[in-house]
Amino acid sequence: MSSKFRNVLVAVAASMVAFTAGCTEAGSPVDARPAASGASASRSTTTQSTGDGSTMLASANNLDIIAKFRVKPQITIAWAKAWIGPAGGRIDFQGFTIIVPAGAVDKVTQFSIRLPVDPNGSERVVAEFGPHNVAFAQPVTIGFPFRGTSIESDPANAHVVWWNDAWVNMGGGVSADGSQIVVQVPHFSEYGTTTARGGGLTLSGG
Amino acid sequence: MNRPEATIEELLGLLPELDELEVLRLRLVAAAVRDPVKEWDSSSAYTTIDKRIVSPEAAERAIAEAEQALHEHVSVLHRGLRPFFESFFAGDRDAAARHLVALGEEMEGSGRAIMARRCYRAALTVSLPLPGKGSQVVALRRIGRVSLNVGDFHEAAAYYERSAELAHDSGDVHAAVVARTGLGNVLTWQGRWAEAEQCYHDALALADSADAGSLTLERGQIYNNLANLTSRLQRIEEAEGWFESAFRVWETLDSPVDLAICHHNHARLRETQERWDDARRSYEAALKLPVSSTIRAIVATDFAEWWLHEGYISQAEEWGRVAEEHAIASGSPYTLGHMYRGRGNLARTTGAVDGLTFYEKALEIARSKGYPLLEAETLLDYAALRAQNGGAEEAIAYLERASELFRDLGAVGEVARAQAALGELRPALLMPDVELAGESPLAAAAD
Numbered sequence: 001m002s003s004k005f006r007n008v009l010v011a012v013a014a015s016m017v018a019f020t021a022g023c024t025e026a027g028s029p030v031d032a033r034p035a036a037s038g039a040s041a042s043r044s045t046t047t048q049s050t051g052d053g054s055t056m057l058a059s060a061n062n063l064d065i066i067a068k069f070r071v072k073p074q075i076t077i078a079w080a081k082a083w084i085g086p087a088g089g090r091i092d093f094q095g096f097t098i099i100v101p102a103g104a105v106d107k108v109t110q111f112s113i114r115l116p117v118d119p120n121g122s123e124r125v126v127a128e129f130g131p132h133n134v135a136f137a138q139p140v141t142i143g144f145p146f147r148g149t150s151i152e153s154d155p156a157n158a159h160v161v162w163w164n165d166a167w168v169n170m171g172g173g174v175s176a177d178g179s180q181i182v183v184q185v186p187h188f189s190e191y192g193t194t195t196a197r198g199g200g201l202t203l204s205g206g
Numbered sequence: 207m208n209r210p211e212a213t214i215e216e217l218l219g220l221l222p223e224l225d226e227l228e229v230l231r232l233r234l235v236a237a238a239v240r241d242p243v244k245e246w247d248s249s250s251a252y253t254t255i256d257k258r259i260v261s262p263e264a265a266e267r268a269i270a271e272a273e274q275a276l277h278e279h280v281s282v283l284h285r286g287l288r289p290f291f292e293s294f295f296a297g298d299r300d301a302a303a304r305h306l307v308a309l310g311e312e313m314e315g316s317g318r319a320i321m322a323r324r325c326y327r328a329a330l331t332v333s334l335p336l337p338g339k340g341s342q343v344v345a346l347r348r349i350g351r352v353s354l355n356v357g358d359f360h361e362a363a364a365y366y367e368r369s370a371e372l373a374h375d376s377g378d379v380h381a382a383v384v385a386r387t388g389l390g391n392v393l394t395w396q397g398r399w400a401e402a403e404q405c406y407h408d409a410l411a412l413a414d415s416a417d418a419g420s421l422t423l424e425r426g427q428i429y430n431n432l433a434n435l436t437s438r439l440q441r442i443e444e445a446e447g448w449f450e451s452a453f454r455v456w457e458t459l460d461s462p463v464d465l466a467i468c469h470h471n472h473a474r475l476r477e478t479q480e481r482w483d484d485a486r487r488s489y490e491a492a493l494k495l496p497v498s499s500t501i502r503a504i505v506a507t508d509f510a511e512w513w514l515h516e517g518y519i520s521q522a523e524e525w526g527r528v529a530e531e532h533a534i535a536s537g538s539p540y541t542l543g544h545m546y547r548g549r550g551n552l553a554r555t556t557g558a559v560d561g562l563t564f565y566e567k568a569l570e571i572a573r574s575k576g577y578p579l580l581e582a583e584t585l586l587d588y589a590a591l592r593a594q595n596g597g598a599e600e601a602i603a604y605l606e607r608a609s610e611l612f613r614d615l616g617a618v619g620e621v622a623r624a625q626a627a628l629g630e631l632r633p634a635l636l637m638p639d640v641e642l643a644g645e646s647p648l649a650a651a652a653d
Contacts, residue, residue: 202505
């Protein structure tokens with residue numbers, strides 16, 4: 001199993017929904033399907049400019065700024081994964097989506113969506129996406145639940161943020177059908193780790 | 207001033223250091239619960255057993271239960287001594303020694319390992335002047351077994367070795383096979399896998415030299431251990447063969463503990479092969495069998511990780527709780543350490559913040575008792591937590607140490623995994639922005 005949480009990308013609005021970039025090898029398999037077209041992202045504004053084109057959200061090292069689900073989802077399966085190749089594909093999991101366009105990856109790659117399962121985290125519109133360490137040749141679209149969340153009434157300010165020691169605004173906007181906030185990203189994270197499954201020692205006799 | 211509760215650490219520190227209070231200590235530990243006020247505490251170590259709290263009512267119940275258990279224990283002890291005295295006064299020193307061994311086994315069965323060892327030592331003393339070495343061989347072996355279970359490896363090895371020599375000199379093939387198997391187990395625990403394998407092969411050769419059809423149980427146990435060892439050494443084809451031999455024995459011979467061990471190790475092999483459904487079936491088969499708390503805790507810990515791998519957090523947590531309960535009951539430091547490692551993984555995967563505490567606890571046990579495999583596996587998992595919290599440098603140090611330990615063990619697969627993780631992390635250190643890592647908001651959600 002592996003995981004990586006340094007950089008967090010979550011979706012936020014009126015704040016926002018947020019996502020964490022990372023990876024995991026674990027999860028329940030989700031069938032890869034051909035990529036759906038059209039999930040484009042519209043930009044939105046937030047509080048403070050960093051001068052490099054991205055925008056920083058002030059003093060937001062907590063989840064209070066992150067949108068909440070109106071009805072907290074019952075999450076018993078924490079994540080989903082799918083192998084997606086150069087032809088593209090998508091994962092849908094609990095209202096979260098990864099849409100990989102054709103040509104984004106040059107070989108079959110495992111994509112994953114992981115959700116927090118603790119009582120405080122799971123009420124927020126937040127997810128971790130994998131794989132780490134992969135720069136996509138074409139931007140990948142990620143989608144977050146919008147309908148049924150605390151920011152539903154303020155679509156103009158809906159955007160996605162990414163955690164990098166502070167919330168970083170990634171832009172994004174509400175999808176054409178109004179169900180999601182979507183944004184395109186070139187990668188999910190910079191690095192990650194892999195760990196082994198160690199097993200206990202049981203011996204017979206003696 | 208009235209106190210609604212106290213931490214178990216505080217209570218244990220205040221109790222007089224009397225052997226008679228050992229049961230009470232264990233009952234208090236078992237009665238201790240997580241502090242609900244600190245349920246989402248991100249920094250304290252409240253989640254480990256020694257930091258939990260005990261209410262006055264729970265303490266009162268623990269005292270009553272301990273008193274009752276102590277009464278029963280004293281009865282068993284004295285009842286067990288009667289036949290010893292009878293045999294001794296009848297001049298049958300061998301029978302007297304065997305009665306003491308039986309008493310020790312009863313102590314061992316009720317989880318009183320240290321008392322059991324004292325009984326076995328007394329049996330050894332009684333048996334020393336005897337020309338027949340049978341009871342002495344058994345007493346030596348039992349001391350070896352208890353010492354192994356409490357993590358005293360050097361003592362365990364010395365007693366098993368002496369038992370094997372004496373059995374060999376007395377021409378007792380059965381006892382020699384059992385003692386050599388025990389010695390192989392000690393070597394496995396110590397991480398001396400090549401020597402352990404040789405020891406098992408020696409035991410098997412001895413068993414094969416016995417009459418055909420005899421020592422079936424002992425052969426099955428050696429098959430189990432060789433299957434486990436060759437799996438860990440990544441000699442998969444060989445491992446499959448040993449498993450086949452072992453299962454063939456357990457099909458005809460009723461030994462639930464050995465069958466459970468076989469299923470457990472088989473599950474581990476199937477996981478290595480990524481045959482997850484087969485692994486699940488093996489875990490479930492192991493857990494259905496009537497086994498000791500030690501084995502149940504170890505299997506439950508691994509099964510919890512199986513659920514975690516499949517993404518089913520609530521089931522993983524449920525099995526984690528089963529593991530914890532049995533690990534406490536087992537009194538085995540290894541089992542406790544293994545369970546803590548599993549809890550650390552669960553915490554890491556769910557983004558809970560107490561992973562660090564669990565890993566530290568597992569490392570403390572592994573290092574103080576000398577469990578190299580547990581130490582290496584914990585370091586490997588701990589490295590992932592460090593890396594995900596931005597501590598790439600610490601993670602690399604952990605992975606290097608884990609790699610070293612695995613290499614010493616000959617655990618080829620684990621060395622490769624540690625190296626792969628190192629390969630991913632090292633370039634990250636060269637990227638300045640990567641070092642400026644912050645807390646994950648997912649982790650913060652647990653505060």
